[in-house]
Amino acid sequence: MGTVASRWLTCPMCGFEFDRDDTLCAHGCPLGALCNLLMCPNCEYEFPETPRAISWLRGLLGRKQPAASRLPAGVRPVTQLAAGEKGEVLCLGGRNGSRYSTLSAFGLVQGSEVTLVQQRPSCVIRIGETELALDLEIAEEILVQPRP
Amino acid sequence: MAHCSAGNEGVVVSHDGEGAEGERTTLLLGNPNVGKSVLFKNLTHRYVTVSNYPGTTVEVVRARARFNGRETQVVDTPGINDLEPRSDDARVTLELLEQHRDAVIVQVADAKNLRRALLLTLQLAERGRSMVLVLNMFDELEERGGRIDTRRLSEILGVPVVTTVAPRDQGTSELVEALPAARAPRIHGPLATGAAPAGAGRSLPVLPPEPPGDGYEANRIRLERVKEILAETYSIEPPSHPSLRVRLGFWAMDPVKGLGFLAAVLLAVFWFVGLFGAGTLVDLLEVVGFQQHLNPLAIELADATLPFPHQHTTELISQPIGLPISPAHEVTVGTIERTVVLPEYSIPPGAELSARQHALRFVHDLLVGKYGTITMALSYAFAIVLPIVTTFFLVFSVLEDSGYFSRMAILLNRTFRRIGLNGKAVLPMILGLGCATMATMTTRILETRKERIITTMLLALAVPCSAQLGVLLAMMAALSPAAALVWLALVLSVLLLVGWLTARTFGGETSEFILEVPPMRRPQLANVLVKTASRLEWYLKEVIPIFVIGTAILFLLDKLRLLDGIARMGEPLVTGWLGLPPEMANAFLVGFMRRDFGAVYILDAMHAPQPLLSSHQVFVAMVTITLFMPCVANFLMIAREHGMKVAWRMAGFIFPFAFLVGGLVNRLGRWIPV
Numbered sequence: 001m002g003t004v005a006s007r008w009l010t011c012p013m014c015g016f017e018f019d020r021d022d023t024l025c026a027h028g029c030p031l032g033a034l035c036n037l038l039m040c041p042n043c044e045y046e047f048p049e050t051p052r053a054i055s056w057l058r059g060l061l062g063r064k065q066p067a068a069s070r071l072p073a074g075v076r077p078v079t080q081l082a083a084g085e086k087g088e089v090l091c092l093g094g095r096n097g098s099r100y101s102t103l104s105a106f107g108l109v110q111g112s113e114v115t116l117v118q119q120r121p122s123c124v125i126r127i128g129e130t131e132l133a134l135d136l137e138i139a140e141e142i143l144v145q146p147r148p
Numbered sequence: 149m150a151h152c153s154a155g156n157e158g159v160v161v162s163h164d165g166e167g168a169e170g171e172r173t174t175l176l177l178g179n180p181n182v183g184k185s186v187l188f189k190n191l192t193h194r195y196v197t198v199s200n201y202p203g204t205t206v207e208v209v210r211a212r213a214r215f216n217g218r219e220t221q222v223v224d225t226p227g228i229n230d231l232e233p234r235s236d237d238a239r240v241t242l243e244l245l246e247q248h249r250d251a252v253i254v255q256v257a258d259a260k261n262l263r264r265a266l267l268l269t270l271q272l273a274e275r276g277r278s279m280v281l282v283l284n285m286f287d288e289l290e291e292r293g294g295r296i297d298t299r300r301l302s303e304i305l306g307v308p309v310v311t312t313v314a315p316r317d318q319g320t321s322e323l324v325e326a327l328p329a330a331r332a333p334r335i336h337g338p339l340a341t342g343a344a345p346a347g348a349g350r351s352l353p354v355l356p357p358e359p360p361g362d363g364y365e366a367n368r369i370r371l372e373r374v375k376e377i378l379a380e381t382y383s384i385e386p387p388s389h390p391s392l393r394v395r396l397g398f399w400a401m402d403p404v405k406g407l408g409f410l411a412a413v414l415l416a417v418f419w420f421v422g423l424f425g426a427g428t429l430v431d432l433l434e435v436v437g438f439q440q441h442l443n444p445l446a447i448e449l450a451d452a453t454l455p456f457p458h459q460h461t462t463e464l465i466s467q468p469i470g471l472p473i474s475p476a477h478e479v480t481v482g483t484i485e486r487t488v489v490l491p492e493y494s495i496p497p498g499a500e501l502s503a504r505q506h507a508l509r510f511v512h513d514l515l516v517g518k519y520g521t522i523t524m525a526l527s528y529a530f531a532i533v534l535p536i537v538t539t540f541f542l543v544f545s546v547l548e549d550s551g552y553f554s555r556m557a558i559l560l561n562r563t564f565r566r567i568g569l570n571g572k573a574v575l576p577m578i579l580g581l582g583c584a585t586m587a588t589m590t591t592r593i594l595e596t597r598k599e600r601i602i603t604t605m606l607l608a609l610a611v612p613c614s615a616q617l618g619v620l621l622a623m624m625a626a627l628s629p630a631a632a633l634v635w636l637a638l639v640l641s642v643l644l645l646v647g648w649l650t651a652r653t654f655g656g657e658t659s660e661f662i663l664e665v666p667p668m669r670r671p672q673l674a675n676v677l678v679k680t681a682s683r684l685e686w687y688l689k690e691v692i693p694i695f696v697i698g699t700a701i702l703f704l705l706d707k708l709r710l711l712d713g714i715a716r717m718g719e720p721l722v723t724g725w726l727g728l729p730p731e732m733a734n735a736f737l738v739g740f741m742r743r744d745f746g747a748v749y750i751l752d753a754m755h756a757p758q759p760l761l762s763s764h765q766v767f768v769a770m771v772t773i774t775l776f777m778p779c780v781a782n783f784l785m786i787a788r789e790h791g792m793k794v795a796w797r798m799a800g801f802i803f804p805f806a807f808l809v810g811g812l813v814n815r816l817g818r819w820i821p822v
Contacts, residue, residue: 102662105232105267107267121561129260132664133561
């Protein structure tokens, strides 16, 4: 996720997520490399890029950059359900066959209904009568469609 | 309660060859933490260590029993989630399945979690294994208002379905009666919904020839089938008002309340083990038991049988007995006073000892002298180590059975990640607070070699075992609370630092943290007691020989006047670098055999009539001995688990490192308000 987050930016104004190369003023701006502002291609809000030190500090405090991917309406990582909210698993994320098969042995597969128990310090989800604790990193890759 | 299968048309299975040739075997198999081991006990009346923590049955246990008049071998297997050889546990179980091709399989299921159980049942079905399905913990299901139509389930699967409540020994006889009716389950049994595909019966599953994603796709298809079966047979209501137990379970893993919970648990453990066990009980056993009664008795007996002219010193020993409230306060219940003979003696001036008397004196000293087997080795083992270890294992068993350790793993996962481990390493680490050797064996539950090595290393270096912890606590009582905090901070930072370094030295992956959280359960007293007893037995068998041999070596060295020589040899290190009196070399010498033994030695030096050590020196010695390798047994266990080379390397790092840190504390730590 880290490598993705460094290229993908989230506009602090409108929340639009975009590629660093898509920033509006990147081409032909006379300030060029001297300018350290980025402009959101959606709302044209200009903002400074988060310095490394700050992202590092955030990482240290356990605050992750928001997941940098564009998902269909409603779909979100299981960690972003509210505690007690249910969702249907759309994909287990990652390309990790052995993790897939481990999760499936606990009854977690595409189409399972999961309930979020808690997000931190480790994500705990319930699938039927099974409660499963997962690394946050794993849980963030599991995408669900919330259910009422 | 047993519902033997009604319709098993077309199911022809070679079930067990009707015991004609050889012996019958019954394999207990199932998901982790569903009560296989308790059921095993009910079936065979043999005890297995049972815990409310997935993956407790590390070793396979077998026992013989007579079922329906036939001699049968019963095998308890480590819990598995599916028939993929994912972990060592699963491999063991799979091998057993292969070895006993004609065994009857008793699949034990948590009745509440039928979904997971059926996932496994379907895999057994694919292999055509004849089995009985046991729905254990049926009471918990009913408590939750859940329902399982066992008759229908049995019809669909074509196998006997039995309900049991293992801790109360309910349903065991029904299970035994159902054993001869074991069949291979149908994969596509008749469903009312008509969902069963055409090739019902023994047809192979509709599985792709090579399931993608390492069995994932296969499990997904199985779970669809399970869903259909569940729809017809199973219902459970989510509890409208979670019980206190369930809420406790939530609190225990909550990021905020969980820490409070952890603090409360630690405090309770500290009180029970550190203050009550290492304080009150040790006082009772050591001073009252040994110093006031057993030692004098042993001395009198030795004097009577081994006569030579000598006069033992006598002293009035008074020991207040109290219940601790805090480290500094206790309610004194009473004081026990008694004038007793001490091991120290003087030989009347002018007395000449004959050769025979010299020999008698030698045996006398070996038994009840300063380094006597009874007065030193056994009194250490039984009076100091035993009460501490007993209280620790009691608490440990209670926590283990309650299901708290999994929650602790959830809390500590992120911290452990930094040292190349994940939350699953919590169990061996905590068990290490009881006995590092036992814990080293438990590192098998960890998935990668890297994790096993790091955990083993940290156990050997920085996790004090209960015996040592007790002695350390006793030492700390003589120091200030600040010293205790500095000690704790120091040990923790060593743990994190060395963990971090080892994680970088040893390449390889840390496994992903995917842990099933068991429900919180009320620990069963009998189970806790038996488990504590079996751990104690194991522990004492390890400890007593080493204590006796270690003391004998000390005794011999002392008799041969080598102790002073060794002390002189160790002087640059002990006196020069650590700034301790040369006599302390003895402490480190025995510390090589068992570090708690070394710690006891330091404690003795502190309590001597003329204290040998200043507070600062005690602190330095304490830190050094804490970081020693726990004991010879631990070294051997490391060699057994990881090979001699790894064991020597660890020892080669640990001992110099311990002295290094001790010396640094000596040089740089004078400001510490000990």
